[in-house]
Amino acid sequence: MTKKKKYQVDDKGMYGRFGGAYIPEMLYPNIENLKAKYIGIIESDKFQTEYKNLLKDYVGRPSPLYFSKRLSDKYNTNIFLKREDLNHTGAHKINNTVGQILIAREMGKERIIAETGAGQHGVATATACALMGLKCVVYMGETDMERQAPNVARMKMLGAEVIPARSGNKTLKDATNEALRDWICNPEDTFYLIGSVVGPHPYPDIVARLQAVISEEIKQQMQEKRGKDHPDCVIACVGGGSNAAGSFYHFLEDERVKLVAVEAAGLGTDSGETAATIAMGDEGIIHGSKTYLMQDDDGQITEPYSISAGLDYPGIGPMHANLKDTGRGTFLSVTDQEALDAALELTQLEGIIPALESAHALAALKKLTFKPEENVVITISGRGDKDMETYRQHFGF
Numbered sequence: 001m002t003k004k005k006k007y008q009v010d011d012k013g014m015y016g017r018f019g020g021a022y023i024p025e026m027l028y029p030n031i032e033n034l035k036a037k038y039i040g041i042i043e044s045d046k047f048q049t050e051y052k053n054l055l056k057d058y059v060g061r062p063s064p065l066y067f068s069k070r071l072s073d074k075y076n077t078n079i080f081l082k083r084e085d086l087n088h089t090g091a092h093k094i095n096n097t098v099g100q101i102l103i104a105r106e107m108g109k110e111r112i113i114a115e116t117g118a119g120q121h122g123v124a125t126a127t128a129c130a131l132m133g134l135k136c137v138v139y140m141g142e143t144d145m146e147r148q149a150p151n152v153a154r155m156k157m158l159g160a161e162v163i164p165a166r167s168g169n170k171t172l173k174d175a176t177n178e179a180l181r182d183w184i185c186n187p188e189d190t191f192y193l194i195g196s197v198v199g200p201h202p203y204p205d206i207v208a209r210l211q212a213v214i215s216e217e218i219k220q221q222m223q224e225k226r227g228k229d230h231p232d233c234v235i236a237c238v239g240g241g242s243n244a245a246g247s248f249y250h251f252l253e254d255e256r257v258k259l260v261a262v263e264a265a266g267l268g269t270d271s272g273e274t275a276a277t278i279a280m281g282d283e284g285i286i287h288g289s290k291t292y293l294m295q296d297d298d299g300q301i302t303e304p305y306s307i308s309a310g311l312d313y314p315g316i317g318p319m320h321a322n323l324k325d326t327g328r329g330t331f332l333s334v335t336d337q338e339a340l341d342a343a344l345e346l347t348q349l350e351g352i353i354p355a356l357e358s359a360h361a362l363a364a365l366k367k368l369t370f371k372p373e374e375n376v377v378i379t380i381s382g383r384g385d386k387d388m389e390t391y392r393q394h395f396g397f
């Protein structure tokens, strides 16, 4: 008998009291079909062989676990950086899109739909679709399309159709509604590709399993470098929570490993301009899942704010809501300014320009204390190329 996993999804799609599938009845057949098939597909030899090959030769995995000597000296502990920034397309998101494309193809789907806020998930999806020769439709709020024009151009160059969402605030929430409507209308040939550990069950579990390659590698790499297969602490930033879920996955049940998730506080958790869902949110339903989210007194979802577009999400995946509730995870929030300072620090100590999202994880070093002999892994979820304009403005280069 295998030991019960306390922090994984149960067979009802719940993480403790979070998760589930709160969806319109018309989506039941799509979700039921996916639920019935996904584990069998992911665990099949065919999928595993193809997925591992693509991760190796297309994405460029394993990503290095780099011992950051100068950062370690500064904080008087042992700091390792998990280099997801070195992946093809510059972040961890490709681990998920390549995996879901293989699931879609196995299910006989020919058309992929996705929604995107900042455009990063749209680009990762369009990339995987180009790779597999599948039709790609990305919904994006019209306001976001204007703010993120380079990513719109990338998606188009990759052959995707980008459809502007013109309702509401014309941002991510509206794009999600349009994508769901499309899926309801096209249940036969269309696969809905979600970009983080969010949405109705089984999506949070699918994305967590695909991103779990991050912690699988960390285990092996710690064994090689330190002679034991776990660090003392893993730190990752959280928007929806996929790079964190992947970094934590194989350590969830191993209580020797402290798990630290870092949210974006924006201008400050109490400023009204924040994306710190765990700090400021309460329980509700967003995107088909019961979790924490930020809402006003009338239960309307509030528009989040962070300097980093990838953390700018009003909810958080149900796995993380449960990690918070059970006390298994430690949740911190980091302001725009603290993230900017941390990005500059890493750049000048190690010659690595991180994504603004990842800089939030780095900034946690100032809020935690470690012993000199401890091993700390920080996931660098992406590279900073996309954020150069923001860095230039803030630092005046």
Ligand SMILES: *Cc1c(COP(=O)(O)O)cnc(C)c1O
Pocket: 091, 092, 093, 120, 121, 195, 196, 197, 237, 238, 239, 240, 241, 242, 243, 244, 310, 311, 355, 357, 358, 381, 382, 383
């Ligand atoms: C999208 C993104 C994130 C946030 O998404 P998660 O699902 O929380 O991982 C973090 N870092 C980078 C570089 C991203 O592109």
